[in-house]
Amino acid sequence: xxxxxxxxxxxxxxxxxxxxxxxxxxxxxxxxxxxxxxxxxxxxxxxxxxxxxxxxxxxxxxxxxxxxxxxxxxxxxxxxxxxxxxxxxxxxxxxxxxxxxxxxxxxxxxxxxxxxxxxxxxxxxxxxxxxxxxxxxxxxxxxxxxxxxxxxxxxxxxxxxxxxxxxxxxxxxxxxxxxxxxxxxxxxxxxxxxxxxxxxxxxxxxxxxxxxxxxxxxxxxxxxxxxxxxxxxxxxxxxxxxxxxxxxxxxxxxxxxxxxxxxxxxxxxxxxxxxxxxxxxxxxxx
Numbered sequence: 001x002x003x004x005x006x007x008x009x010x011x012x013x014x015x016x017x018x019x020x021x022x023x024x025x026x027x028x029x030x031x032x033x034x035x036x037x038x039x040x041x042x043x044x045x046x047x048x049x050x051x052x053x054x055x056x057x058x059x060x061x062x063x064x065x066x067x068x069x070x071x072x073x074x075x076x077x078x079x080x081x082x083x084x085x086x087x088x089x090x091x092x093x094x095x096x097x098x099x100x101x102x103x104x105x106x107x108x109x110x111x112x113x114x115x116x117x118x119x120x121x122x123x124x125x126x127x128x129x130x131x132x133x134x135x136x137x138x139x140x141x142x143x144x145x146x147x148x149x150x151x152x153x154x155x156x157x158x159x160x161x162x163x164x165x166x167x168x169x170x171x172x173x174x175x176x177x178x179x180x181x182x183x184x185x186x187x188x189x190x191x192x193x194x195x196x197x198x199x200x201x202x203x204x205x206x207x208x209x210x211x212x213x214x215x216x217x218x219x220x221x222x223x224x225x226x227x228x229x230x231x232x233x234x235x236x237x238x239x240x241x242x243x244x245x246x247x248x249x250x251x252x253x254x255x256x257x258x259x260x261x262x263x264x265x266x267x268x269x270x271x272x273x274x275x276x277x278x279x280x281x282x283x284x285x286x
Contacts (some may be wrong), residue, residue, distance in 0.1 A: 006084050008060040009040060011051055015088055018054035027054050028098040034061030035247050036107030049258045067107045082114035086125055098272055100265055101133035104247055109138040113193040116202050118250055132205040134269035137247045139225055141194035142219035201234040207264045208238040209249055216246040
């Protein structure tokens with residue numbers, strides 16, 4: 001692919017499956033944003049939940065350098081990626097379909113933050129209809145230990161021990177200085193994903209799936225975030241799987257997890273249908 005392109009996967013449902021589930025209405029487009037280091041074969045297991053429901057799915061995982069390096073140093077590289085992802089909807093002529101996001105960990109949430117900003121500020125996306133977002137194991141804030149665990153898991157076993165320790169040490173020092181010690185000052189230049197979305201949450205519904213046994217993202221971070229956006233009037237719900245590991249809820253509770261995804265998507269579509277009916281009635285009564 002060219003340098004200005006992004007590596008994504010898009011899957012269209014067969015017409016019969018789509019018609020059976022959505023009965024003449026436009027099928028949703030589900031955009032899945034993977035966690036740092038996520039392989040597409042893992043993300044495809046989640047997209048299959050939606051493919052079986054007759055949805056169009058787009059899978060994308062941001063490169064490691066943008067998650068662990070660019071964001072840590074305040075470079076807004078993911079902002080351009082967010083723009084390109086939204087432009088895919090126009091490339092495949094599905095911009096008039098309802099859009100739903102499924103976001104994983106801080107790696108996906110960092111990108112989602114910029115998608116929200118594009119939707120808020122860029123006029124070319126003003127006609128897009130976002131119906132909801134499901135967030136898995138995010139967001140977290142200022143957790144250096146959790147970030148190191150995430151980077152360790154992402155690096156994998158193939159890297160040499162010496163290089164592993166050097167990379168982890170450099171990353172820990174950088175994050176601690178820029179995102180903890182100096183953050184009261186650096187936030188005026190570049191807010192982190194947690195604060196940026198919390199201060200200006202989008203209006204569409206959100207469902208946060210998490211676990212108090214998560215060793216990467218503190219469950220208290222998610223609970224405080226949910227309460228904060230609720231107080232600002234954002235329609236938000238959450239569910240604690242209690243015992244599953246970071247981004248491991250689907251693996252440990254496959255049926256319950258898939259049901260949560262399907263039920264929330266259907267509820268968001270019903271909310272859309274209700275608002276459209278209300279608009280039609282208003283126009284007819286004028």
